Amino acid sequence: MSVDNYESTPMSEPFNPGPDAVEIVEREACFRGFYRLDRLHLRHRQFSGEMGPVLSRELFMRHDAVCVLPYDPQRDEVVLIEQFRVGAMEKGAHPWLLELVAGLIDTDEVPEAVAHREAREEADLELTSLWPITQYFPSPGGSDEHVYLYLGRCSSLGAGGVHGLAEEGEDIRVHVWPFEDALQAVKDGRINNAASIIALQWLALNRAEVRGLWG
Known part of the structure; x- marks a missing residue:
């Protein structure tokens, strides 16, 4: 069928099954x-x-989770963390993944507080602003986990080192990358986890607005 002869099918209304579904x-x-x-x-x-x-x-x-991409709008740099992940042990090149700062929500916490706490614990960073990106279910076919995803304004100057809570066995290395390098790492598969991919692609689409308001 040629493009000229193509007729689009009208979108149907979303399924609305009701409370007893x-x-x-x-x-x-x-x-x-x-x-x-x-x-x-x-x-x-x-x-x-x-x-x-x-x-x-x-x-x-499992508890709902918060993921945050720390971003320095003046230097156009992102802060990523690297740590061992058992779920990637048998299906990837190696199980040390480049990720976002992240943590689980305790019952008495709000997502924004978790973002600030985890940035301090995992990357020794203070976030000065949070920009909500989206909320999503990473694997609703078998899990009830719900993720709150943020962009976090920070200064990347001096960021680095190894952090995490010793009592939780955390061994987390901090990386500071130019944004374009991080986006390229998504394109070539070095960054291969959902929250990081979503956040970096969102920033690629909205970077000019973010830098205009935060820079």
């Missing part, structure tokens, strides 16, 4: 530790309007 038949507690794992037997309303069959799904439950 999911029925949990049974919920089993499979594991309780730092994280939790449940097995749910449930059924949900289908696009036809009918209830579907009973499904069995494991749900990995």
